[in-house]
Amino acid sequence: MAKKTKPDAERPRVLRKLGHLLQRESYLECQHSKNLYRGTSLSCRYSIPLGLPSESDDLQAHFDRAVACVVLDQPMLRVGIRTESPTRSVFLQLEKINLANHVDLREIADEEYQKVQEISIREEVDKKFKDLVTVPGWHVAISKPSLGDFIEVNFIFHHTITDGTGAKIFHRSLLKHLRSAAQPEQLEGRIIHLRPDDSQPLTPAMNALCDFNLSGAFLLKQVWQEKRPMPVAMRDTMLAHWAPLKPGPATTLRRTNRADSGTLQRLVKACRGHQTTLTALMHAMCLVSLAGRLGREEAPGFTGQSALNLRRFVPVTPDGVSTDNLMHNIVSVMPHHFDEKYVGIIRNRILGQDATMADTEEMIWDAAKIVRKELKDRLEWGLKNEMMGLLRYVSDWEAEKKKRIKRPREYAWLVSNIGVLKDDHADVDVANGEAINWQIEQGQFSLSSEVTGCAFGVSAVGFEHGGLCIDVSWQDGIYDNSLGEGLAGDIGKWMGELGR
Numbered sequence: 451m452a453k454k455t456k457p458d459a460e461r462p463r464v465l466r467k468l469g470h471l472l473q474r475e476s477y478l479e480c481q482h483s484k485n486l487y488r489g490t491s492l493s494c495r496y497s498i499p500l501g502l503p504s505e506s507d508d509l510q511a512h513f514d515r516a517v518a519c520v521v522l523d524q525p526m527l528r529v530g531i532r533t534e535s536p537t538r539s540v541f542l543q544l545e546k547i548n549l550a551n552h553v554d555l556r557e558i559a560d561e562e563y564q565k566v567q568e569i570s571i572r573e574e575v576d577k578k579f580k581d582l583v584t585v586p587g588w589h590v591a592i593s594k595p596s597l598g599d600f601i602e603v604n605f606i607f608h609h610t611i612t613d614g615t616g617a618k619i620f621h622r623s624l625l626k627h628l629r630s631a632a633q634p635e636q637l638e639g640r641i642i643h644l645r646p647d648d649s650q651p652l653t654p655a656m657n658a659l660c661d662f663n664l665s666g667a668f669l670l671k672q673v674w675q676e677k678r679p680m681p682v683a684m685r686d687t688m689l690a691h692w693a694p695l696k697p698g699p700a701t702t703l704r705r706t707n708r709a710d711s712g713t714l715q716r717l718v719k720a721c722r723g724h725q726t727t728l729t730a731l732m733h734a735m736c737l738v739s740l741a742g743r744l745g746r747e748e749a750p751g752f753t754g755q756s757a758l759n760l761r762r763f764v765p766v767t768p769d770g771v772s773t774d775n776l777m778h779n780i781v782s783v784m785p786h787h788f789d790e791k792y793v794g795i796i797r798n799r800i801l802g803q804d805a806t807m808a809d810t811e812e813m814i815w816d817a818a819k820i821v822r823k824e825l826k827d828r829l830e831w832g833l834k835n836e837m838m839g840l841l842r843y844v845s846d847w848e849a850e851k852k853k854r855i856k857r858p859r860e861y862a863w864l865v866s867n868i869g870v871l872k873d874d875h876a877d878v879d880v881a882n883g884e885a886i887n888w889q890i891e892q893g894q895f896s897l898s899s900e901v902t903g904c905a906f907g908v909s910a911v912g913f914e915h916g917g918l919c920i921d922v923s924w925q926d927g928i929y930d931n932s933l934g935e936g937l938a939g940d941i942g943k944w945m946g947e948l949g950r
Contacts, residue, residue, distance in 0.1 A: 463543040463646075487900045488702075489575045492617035492911065493604035494871070494893035496628070499886060509594065509601065510555045516627035517553050517590060518637040523623055524777045525652045526611040528644055531582040541652060542583065549640040551585050555592040563595040567602060568706075574606045575898035575923075576702050587611055600891065609779060614868040614895060614909070615759050616777035621871060621890065623775075628888040651769060653778045659764045660780075662839030683858055687750035687790050690859040693905035696928050697855055702899040703931060704923040705938035708892075709945045714918040717949035724815045726822040729756065729867040731948070732908055732920065732941075734817035736863045737788055738810060739940035741796045743933060749862075750790040755904055756825060757866035758782045763833050782838045784828050785861070786821055807947065814944065854902045864904035868895055870912040892916030899925035906937060920945070 498504055502512075521527045530542035558566050570591060579587040587608025594601045605620050612620075636643045653659075683689070709717065721727055726734075733754050740752060760780045761773040773780060796817070800810045833839075873890060890913065897907035907923040922938040924931075 464540045487609065487903070488578055488699075488898040489606045490609055490614065490617070490898065491571060491575050491604050491606040491896045492614065492621060492868075492893060493571055493602055493896070494621050495891045495916075496601050496603055496625075497889045497891055498599050498601055499888055504594075504599075506555055506557050506594065509592075510553075512628065512631070513555065513590070513592060513603075514549050514553060514640055515631065515633055515637065516624055517549060518634050518642050519627040519630075519632055520620060520623045521547060521642055522634055522636060524620075525650055526616075526777050527586055527588060528642075529586055529611070529652060530584055531587065531608075531610065543644075543646065543652075544584065544586070545644055547586065547642040547644065549642065552588060553590045553592070553640075555594065557594050557596050560595045560597050563593070563598070567593055571604060571894070571896055572702055572704055574604060575896055576700070577606070578699075579608045582608070611779065612777040613759075613779045613781040614757070614866055614911075615761065615781070616779070617895070618868055618871050618911075619775055619777050621893075622873075625873065625888055625890060650771065653767060653771075653776060656760070656778075656780060656838060659767060659773075660760060660833050660836070660838070662836050663834045664839045665835055668835040680857065686858070688753045688787050690749075690753070690862045690905050692744060692748045693859050693862070693928050695855050695857070695859055695902055696925065697901060700899045700901055701926040702897075702923050703926050703934060704896060704921055705935065706894055707920045707922075707938060707942035707945060708917060709920075709949060710917040711913075711915055712917075713945065713949040714912060717918070717945065720948055721818070724819060726815070726818040727825070728910070728918075729865055730818040730821035730825060731814070732865045732867065732910060733786060733821040733863075734814045735941050735944050736865070736906065736908060736937065737793075737817050738796055738800060738814050739937045740862060740933075741793050742800050742940075743936050746794070746797065749793075751793050752788045752862045753860060754786040754788070754821075755861045755864045756784050756786065756821075757864065758784055758828070759868075760833070760836075760838075762829075782836055783864070784824075784837060786824055788817075810944075811948065814948070859902075859905060861904040863906040863908055864897075864900075865908045865910075866895070866897065867910040870914060872914055890916070892919065894919040894921055896921045897923050899923055901925065905929070906934065908941070918945070 498509075503509075528544055528547060530544050531539055532542055533539045570593065574589070574591055577589075579585075579589075587610065589606045591604040591606065592601060593604070603621070603624065605617050605624075607617065634642075636645065684691070717731070718728060721731055733756070736754060737752060740749065758781065760782055761776075764773050764780060766772055767776070796813050799805065799813050802809070871890060871893070892913050893911060893916070895909040895911040897909050900907065905924060905928065907921075909921045909923070910918065912918045920941055922934060922941065924934040
């Protein structure tokens, strides 16, 4: 007897494949499903306006309305993901979203708040998204101290649906809708009823947005890098041999450093004075710290990696939608190589018998200028020889990851700086300077550890009046955790020294 099938009317409609040719989305879905990378989060502290009821039930309802509005604004927040074969996954159109699966609010005793919040952020980025066919891959964890006048909103997301810039867009949009207190007609209780006729179409995959042009020389170089024999790879002194790959599921450890707005302004001014940028400075601090903490034998050289926002090259979608306000994954990466000779110069300078902080600062600024030039040159190329263009040549990410786990780790660190989260419509009582509407005060951008990626994730976000936050994350157990603690400690110390 023939097997009964679900009536077509009840089947979720397929919107499109994940990254049809480019396969950036397919790569990220494989990362998640195989426990190689879990989640990313941007947590922001919102001040509760004067006069607004602060009971948990009232706040929950207020946030449900605002989040529902954001979902209706952003197509990538309302799709399911179905894996149809090892090499094919698709985005699905959903008919409804239950906010009970996505938004939760809890009250925490004031004396325990900071500790509980830190644990929560670590646990949230390590959680695996489940039931992706019917439950989109994002979550909003809201925490409120029992007697506090603020609330923490942590947006955690599956990297397939958006990136760090998309998380900033989420919070900007959430802030706007919190202020408007609009009641979307599609929201009934905690259920958002999605209607195909009143929403914009799903954003195209990156390969449809970006025109990648790869030269023959670039392709040959990258093929050799990926396919070279293991004995040759093991002799590469810029790989992170000191951080062997350890299959997941992984536990992420993280440490956070903050600089107030005054220190941030002085850091930016110092960067300009040294013809560099904050992103390049973060790379330089990682390089100098690890060069001083790892020996010449175990780490002769290093390779770092920058996350690059490609929205600058794709201002609008084919439908004319500005990517500046679009949650989507439009990000790439580029490498930074520091060979044995240059790392040796750094070590000789900072570890010498008469070395001072002035020597360390000089090497940090020197390395930062090198990275700044590499970033500037890369951005001037546009989309030519873009790393994401290579992904079209991988037909099966599951098989590729099985091979990758047997090879040495390539990158020592990743720097992901999503810039400043600005509020162009701040509403302040000019009589006494106190906020009379929702405001974002500060926050932190956090990455889960990546089993086959960088040994350290260094993520940064700034706030107009809340300063700078740099988060350092790593996988528990791939090296002595004192190395991560030391790197985070150096970054925190040098932020203060260089921004004095």
